[in-house]
Amino acid sequence: MRSTGRRSGVKLTPEVLEGNRRLKAVVRAGVGTDNIDKPAATRAGIVVMNTPTGNTLSTAEHAITLMLAMSRNVAPAYQSLVEGRWDRKKYMGSQVAGKTLGVVGLGRIGLAVAERARAFEMKVLGYDPFMSKERARELGIEPISTVDEMLPEVDYLTVHTPLTEETRNLVDMAQVEIMKPGVRLINCARGGIYNEAALVQGLKSGKLAGVALDVYAEEPCTDSPLFGMPGVLCTPHLGASTEEAQTQVAVEAVGLLTDFLSTGMIRHSVNVAPIDPKTLESLRGYLDVAYRLGILIAGLQSGGAKSCRLLYRGEITSRDTKVLNAAFAAGLLQHALDEGVNLVNAEMMLQERGIELTTESNSEMGAFRSSMAVEVTTDLAMHRVTGTVFGQSMPRLVALDGYRLEAYLDGCLLVFTHEDVPGIIGGVGTVFGKHGLNIGQMAVGRAGEQPGGDAVGVLNLDCEPTAEALEEVRQLPAISSAKAIHLPQAGELPAWLQA
Numbered sequence: 001m002r003s004t005g006r007r008s009g010v011k012l013t014p015e016v017l018e019g020n021r022r023l024k025a026v027v028r029a030g031v032g033t034d035n036i037d038k039p040a041a042t043r044a045g046i047v048v049m050n051t052p053t054g055n056t057l058s059t060a061e062h063a064i065t066l067m068l069a070m071s072r073n074v075a076p077a078y079q080s081l082v083e084g085r086w087d088r089k090k091y092m093g094s095q096v097a098g099k100t101l102g103v104v105g106l107g108r109i110g111l112a113v114a115e116r117a118r119a120f121e122m123k124v125l126g127y128d129p130f131m132s133k134e135r136a137r138e139l140g141i142e143p144i145s146t147v148d149e150m151l152p153e154v155d156y157l158t159v160h161t162p163l164t165e166e167t168r169n170l171v172d173m174a175q176v177e178i179m180k181p182g183v184r185l186i187n188c189a190r191g192g193i194y195n196e197a198a199l200v201q202g203l204k205s206g207k208l209a210g211v212a213l214d215v216y217a218e219e220p221c222t223d224s225p226l227f228g229m230p231g232v233l234c235t236p237h238l239g240a241s242t243e244e245a246q247t248q249v250a251v252e253a254v255g256l257l258t259d260f261l262s263t264g265m266i267r268h269s270v271n272v273a274p275i276d277p278k279t280l281e282s283l284r285g286y287l288d289v290a291y292r293l294g295i296l297i298a299g300l301q302s303g304g305a306k307s308c309r310l311l312y313r314g315e316i317t318s319r320d321t322k323v324l325n326a327a328f329a330a331g332l333l334q335h336a337l338d339e340g341v342n343l344v345n346a347e348m349m350l351q352e353r354g355i356e357l358t359t360e361s362n363s364e365m366g367a368f369r370s371s372m373a374v375e376v377t378t379d380l381a382m383h384r385v386t387g388t389v390f391g392q393s394m395p396r397l398v399a400l401d402g403y404r405l406e407a408y409l410d411g412c413l414l415v416f417t418h419e420d421v422p423g424i425i426g427g428v429g430t431v432f433g434k435h436g437l438n439i440g441q442m443a444v445g446r447a448g449e450q451p452g453g454d455a456v457g458v459l460n461l462d463c464e465p466t467a468e469a470l471e472e473v474r475q476l477p478a479i480s481s482a483k484a485i486h487l488p489q490a491g492e493l494p495a496w497l498q499a
Helices: 038-043 056-071 074-082 108-119 133-138 147-153 173-178 196-205 243-263 277-300 321-333 346-352 424-434 467-474
Strands: 025-028 047-050 100-104 123-127 156-159 183-187 208-213 232-234 305-314 356-362 370-378 382-390 394-400 403-408 412-419 439-446 454-461 479-486
Touching: 025 243, 038 047, 047 243, 056 074, 056 108, 056 156, 056 183, 056 208, 056 232, 056 243, 100 108, 100 147, 108 123, 123 147, 147 173, 173 196, 196 208, 277 321, 277 370, 277 382, 277 394, 277 412, 277 479, 305 321, 321 346, 321 356, 321 370, 346 356, 394 439, 394 454, 403 454, 412 424, 412 467, 424 439, 424 454, 424 467, 424 479, 467 479
Parallel strands: 025 047, 100 123, 100 156, 156 183, 183 208, 208 232, 305 356
Antiparallel strands: 305 370, 370 382, 382 394, 394 403, 403 439, 412 454, 412 479, 439 454
């Protein structure tokens, strides 16, 4: 084993992995595995594991450190002493006791931050669509249904989510405008969750009292308009940079590797499914469907998830549907957690968030030889989607919230509900044509047999729709709602499904 001072600086590319015959496993001492080509490792039969828990406390402590230091003007006050000034009046601070902290993302780190904030006598609001309200309240957190609902209530905001299309620019100018004056923002998660230009404008206007960042949209970052602004405190991605965290992830990595080499046990794998190759091959099509249905329904839902129900029908009921449960859970949580989600850990992560998962089976065939439906109930609504496999490997959506249709489960989907009247598709096409967006596939469905009621449309778009284009679609007459949802491209499988 070779150690390095910069673990993420070691790149395991396809060229490096090609021809390896002795390498059996790679363990990343940390959470992120972006420096490892996982498809290439999977093709070579190499298990890739990470250490998702070792950095938790150090990153949570750094978020608390930034919050306190920003509130008490620690950095500029010390600098004034270095420069020979004694400016007690200039650096009047703000105590955190009695203030409200908003936490976006209630994974390991977010929960650790919330626990420490409560020790400082702060009121903690939490947003996480994949934690039940009951579980949040058990942990002393007041659950909030949307980020925008939370923002006007908080004195401090901290984010602990992965960077995805849904969380990029989660806080932009529109969000800054609805916050209360004097709010302070912290980010020790991923750069890009806050729009840094919006932060600059918020500070200049006086709406924001402070900004503390440890991460940036582009790293390394040594030049930012935020640097040097009053109320700003920044550090160079130090969240996991403690001796204890580095030791913990190293010890955890060695433990994972020795367990694998001595007993074959695989834990925290990001690319290997815990099922035998024959089962994997026989269920590959439905594993793919289950995974994509999870991502789809995560994009449809609003509010905090409370329960999931999976309904299997036809020939698939004679197979091992437990692994399909795990594939669905992995898709549901795919973009919610800043750690690897796969068949090994997905159901456990649902349980940790207080989300119940139940299943039903009916061996009688319906309209298809086999199909699976998934229902997710949230605090606000219930969504149900049904999928099947055409041929051997073509996943299809065949029902959505009671509407029958046939849609491709890949790429960027626009899902919109509308009145079943003439001109809807033409209106949507005109909007997208104006914005240069091409429609690759289209499916529409009705709830019943007769026209004139409610209907749903699913469009496969060749590229991401802009916020402006989406808003124009929503403003069309007879359109009730419209959401863009990102699924894997056709044939694109998660690493743990490629083995």
